Amino acid sequence: MTNTRPDDVHIVQEKVDFLPPDRVTDDRSILTLKSLVMEPLCAWTDGRVEAGLFDRWEVDETGCVWTFHLRPDPVFHDGHRCTARDVVDFVDAISASVDTFGMKWSYARYFAHARFVAASESTMRVTTARPMGDLPEIFTEFYLSRTDPEGNATIGTGPFRVDAFTRATSVRLSDAQGRRMRIDALPNAEARLAEVVAGRADIACQLDCLERLPRREGPLQWIHATHCLSVMAYLNCARGLFASDVARRAVNLAIDRQSLCRQVYHGLARPAATIVSPWHCGASQAGLHPIDYDPDTARAMLRTLDFREELVLRTPTYMPEHAVGIAHVIKDALQHVGLEVRIDVADDRPGYARAIGRKDMGDIAIFDSSPHSTFRVLNDKISSSSRGVWWQGFDDPALEGLITTANETIDPQRRAVAYGRCLSALQTNPPWLYLVHPETLAAARAGLGGLSVDHKGIMHFTKEAFS
Missing domain, CATH: 3.90.76.10 (Dipeptide-binding Protein; Domain 1)
Structure with a gap:
C-alpha cells in the first residue's frame, strides 16, 4: 500500500529488517521495529x-x-x-x-x-x-510473527502494521488511529545525524556509533540511556597467564574504567562491575560497585606469578563499537603494570565470532555480551557445567552450585537474590576483563515529544510524538 500523505514521524536508523521468524536478535534497530509491529x-x-x-x-x-x-x-x-x-x-x-x-x-x-x-x-x-x-x-x-506473501516476517499483533517494506532500505507503518511512521536505513552514523540536522528526518538513532561522539550541543534534543550490553574482554581461563585467578583479578585492577569512559566514549558509558549490567536480574540485590583502579596492587600481584611471555590481545573492528580504541587503552594499562601485549586486529567480524566460539581467542579477546538475561549470560558464557559456545575455560565449582540454585528458584524475588550471589562471586573471581556499559544515543528535532530509549536500546514513542 502506498502512503498518500506525509508521515507523522520520519526516523533514520542503522538497519531496516525484520529477519526470519525463527531468528532472535539483540540488534537495536531491528528490536525497535519488532517492538512496534510485534x-x-x-x-x-x-x-x-x-x-x-x-x-x-x-x-x-x-x-x-x-x-x-x-x-x-x-x-x-x-x-x-x-x-x-x-x-x-x-x-x-x-x-x-x-x-x-x-x-x-x-x-x-x-x-x-x-x-x-x-x-x-x-x-x-x-x-x-x-x-x-x-x-x-x-x-x-x-x-x-507471521510471514507476508513475499516471505518476510512483517505481520505481528503489535500496535503498528506494515504498509510497505523494502528490505534493508525502508518501511512504512501505521496504527489503528491512522498515525504513520517511516523508518529508513542509513548504515553510516554521520549520515544519520546529517539528516536530522538538515531537517530531512525527525529522529536519528544509534548515534553512539559515530566515529567522533558529539558534545550534544545545539538545537537538537538528545535521547540517551545506558545500555544493558556489556563491553568486556574474555580472558583465556583455559591456559596461559589467565588460568590464574590472581592474574585475572590483577588485570581488572589495572584498568581505569572512568578514564576509558572519558577517553573512548566521551562520557557516554558507565563502568562495569560484573558480568551483567545494573538492570539485569540480581544486579540490584548484589549492590556492586566497579572494581577499584589500583595499578600498584595489580603490579605487585603479577610479580608473584613471574610471567614474562607476550600476551595476544585480539579485537574486532566493530561489535563492540570503538573496539580498536578500547584495545589500545587495555594494552597501555597492562603494559603499565608490567605485561607485554600485542594487539591482533580481526577485520572479519563473523569469522572473529566463530573463532571465539572455537576457543581460538589468544589471551584476551574484546567482545560484547548482549543478552538482557542473567540466566543466559551465566549459561552461555560462564558455567563450566553447560560449557556453552562462548565459555572460555572458566571453572569455579562453588559458583556452579550458586548458578544451579538460582536457575531452579521459581519465586522471582528469591531468584534475584540467588543471582545476586552469583554476580558477587564473579566480581571476586572474574573470568573477564570488565569494562563498560555504553550508552545508546539518538538525536531528534527540537520540539518533538514522546520519545525515550530503554536499557536494551529500543526507541519508544508515545502519542505526543505524532502530534
Missing part, C-alpha cells in the same frame, strides 16, 4: 518480567509445569487469530534454528528436555525436566 511473549523491563502477548502464567508446585495464557483475542494484522498453536510452532522453530553467524542457538540446549503443548487455543503448557525459573525471561526475547 509483541514479545513476555515483556522485560530492567530485570523484571511482565505481561506481553502472554498476560499471565502460573507454575505448579514442582516448578516443572508452566501454563501460559494469551491475552484476550489477539489477532495478527492479516486477520489470522493468534493461538497457542502459533506460539508452539514459533518456539519449536527458534529451538531448531541458527544465529546470524551460522552457529546453533542456545535455545536448543535450554529446551532440550522441555515439551511445549497447545493445551487450548489460548493456553500453552510447558513441561521441563527440572525447575526452570527463568522460562518467562527467556520468552521476553521471542517476538511472535
Whole structure:
C-alpha cells in the first residue's frame, strides 16, 4: 500500500529488517521495529518480567509445569487469530534454528528436555525436566510473527502494521488511529545525524556509533540511556597467564574504567562491575560497585606469578563499537603494570565470532555480551557445567552450585537474590576483563515529544510524538 500523505514521524536508523521468524536478535534497530509491529511473549523491563502477548502464567508446585495464557483475542494484522498453536510452532522453530553467524542457538540446549503443548487455543503448557525459573525471561526475547506473501516476517499483533517494506532500505507503518511512521536505513552514523540536522528526518538513532561522539550541543534534543550490553574482554581461563585467578583479578585492577569512559566514549558509558549490567536480574540485590583502579596492587600481584611471555590481545573492528580504541587503552594499562601485549586486529567480524566460539581467542579477546538475561549470560558464557559456545575455560565449582540454585528458584524475588550471589562471586573471581556499559544515543528535532530509549536500546514513542 502506498502512503498518500506525509508521515507523522520520519526516523533514520542503522538497519531496516525484520529477519526470519525463527531468528532472535539483540540488534537495536531491528528490536525497535519488532517492538512496534510485534509483541514479545513476555515483556522485560530492567530485570523484571511482565505481561506481553502472554498476560499471565502460573507454575505448579514442582516448578516443572508452566501454563501460559494469551491475552484476550489477539489477532495478527492479516486477520489470522493468534493461538497457542502459533506460539508452539514459533518456539519449536527458534529451538531448531541458527544465529546470524551460522552457529546453533542456545535455545536448543535450554529446551532440550522441555515439551511445549497447545493445551487450548489460548493456553500453552510447558513441561521441563527440572525447575526452570527463568522460562518467562527467556520468552521476553521471542517476538511472535507471521510471514507476508513475499516471505518476510512483517505481520505481528503489535500496535503498528506494515504498509510497505523494502528490505534493508525502508518501511512504512501505521496504527489503528491512522498515525504513520517511516523508518529508513542509513548504515553510516554521520549520515544519520546529517539528516536530522538538515531537517530531512525527525529522529536519528544509534548515534553512539559515530566515529567522533558529539558534545550534544545545539538545537537538537538528545535521547540517551545506558545500555544493558556489556563491553568486556574474555580472558583465556583455559591456559596461559589467565588460568590464574590472581592474574585475572590483577588485570581488572589495572584498568581505569572512568578514564576509558572519558577517553573512548566521551562520557557516554558507565563502568562495569560484573558480568551483567545494573538492570539485569540480581544486579540490584548484589549492590556492586566497579572494581577499584589500583595499578600498584595489580603490579605487585603479577610479580608473584613471574610471567614474562607476550600476551595476544585480539579485537574486532566493530561489535563492540570503538573496539580498536578500547584495545589500545587495555594494552597501555597492562603494559603499565608490567605485561607485554600485542594487539591482533580481526577485520572479519563473523569469522572473529566463530573463532571465539572455537576457543581460538589468544589471551584476551574484546567482545560484547548482549543478552538482557542473567540466566543466559551465566549459561552461555560462564558455567563450566553447560560449557556453552562462548565459555572460555572458566571453572569455579562453588559458583556452579550458586548458578544451579538460582536457575531452579521459581519465586522471582528469591531468584534475584540467588543471582545476586552469583554476580558477587564473579566480581571476586572474574573470568573477564570488565569494562563498560555504553550508552545508546539518538538525536531528534527540537520540539518533538514522546520519545525515550530503554536499557536494551529500543526507541519508544508515545502519542505526543505524532502530534
